[in-house]
């Protein structure tokens with residue numbers, strides 16, 4: 460079969476070896492065994508399929524732990540020469556379950572949650588409430604009450620409404636709740652670029668100019684203790700420039716606010732990018748940490764103020780590279796496209812229900828055959844799911860050996876962040892379990908959601924089914 464490469468995006472070049480596993484995209488433990496089968500943490504993909512079925516989220520525990528350790532060490536090493544501490548919160552929204560909470564807390568990370576549900580998972584896993592942070596733009600009274608009652612380390616105030624709500628909750632509870640104020644620094648880094656705008660048109664936080672009044676009000680509330688500013692400029696950001704610019708603006712505000720009292724911490728959020736394909740080249744976390752901390756130190760020195768303790772909230776950078784999703788190929792179909800190009804569509808047994816990122820953000824992923832190697836020439840493929848949407852794409856463009864066939868196992872790397880957490884049961888497609896692999900063994904850490912589970916939620920079934928007589932009359936058109 461000859462498949463043209465003309466439909467490939469500019470950045471994607473045919474690989475010299477369509478079996479190769481790109482460095483930095485796969486877990487460090489990923490390799491092929493003597494039969495060419497992919498192994499992660501010593502566990503073969505074929506064995507995983509036999510034991511757990513497909514689709515399957517696979518997460519390499521040691522890879523998560525390594526990123527957690529490395530990130531904490533990087534920020535601590537950057538902060539220590541300046542006599543301040545750095546705390547790293549794992550942003551649970553990237554992928555939260557009790558095992559992950561245990562892994563990251565064992566490696567010294569605190570945990571950041573943004574809903575009562577995420578808080579419940581962290582607490583159920585046994586996390587120390589004092590080492591939890593809770594942000595989000597619409598925390599309910601019940602969520603705030605619960606957070607204060609369990610003794611949460613800090614809450615991030617996002618609006619005037621919430622300020623009043625939390626002040627009342629804390630007073631009723633007789634607590635003194637540590638709070639930060641979410642500030643929108645006006646640095647917009649999603650596009651790998653940043654621009655200054657006076658008023659970002661988005662839902663999070665207060666503007667820089669509003670923040671002093673917010674902090675003044677907090678300082679008047681008996682039940683609240685203002686501990687610092689909080690900012691998060693976006694996600695999947697490469698490079699340090701946006702973080703540095705944002706840090707500079709935050710330090711300026713922080714310096715002004717010192718007139719009203721001590722401010723022990725400055726939380727600069729998360730957003731550190733990872734590689735999804737072989738052409739992505741994220742800045743190493745050590746360089747990011749040094750660059751960001753040095754920007755803060757420089758700005759503090761320029762204003763003659765002490766450097767505050769620093770906090771960060773990476774999610775994707777901790778878990779992203781640790782995840783690999785396994786699928787089975789169901790059908791293949793070469794499609795001629797106007798203009799002469801041809802693309803091989805490869806349909807797998809999952810899709811936008813287990814990985815919504817391509818459909819939501821146009822995100823790129825890559826793929827390899829996991830169950831074997833092949834010496835066939837690479838062809839341009841688009842890996843698609845089984846949902847009733849043409850936008851149901853898992854891997855928009857990559858190359859696979861031309862003999863890819865139904866029954867092959869495909870692996871999609873870098874699915875550890877925002878895949879399980881964004882999953883749905885669209886089209887009543889079951890939700891895959893999550894299996895952790897470590898030292899040659901595998902265990903389920905989150906059970907899947909089966910069709911029986913879904914039917915059990917259908918309360919109408921408790922009240923009966925379509926009566927046989929109704930079925931007959933309708934189909935015959937009798938009235």
Ligand code: LLP
Nearest residue numbers: 550691694695729730731772773774775877
């Ligand atoms: N802190 C705050 C306040 C956040 O809003 C976020 C992410 C993080 C930390 C963690 O960001 P990270 O280090 O993981 O980039 N679903 C999207 C990403 C949404 C991120 C939302 N906030 C995606 O799949 O790309």
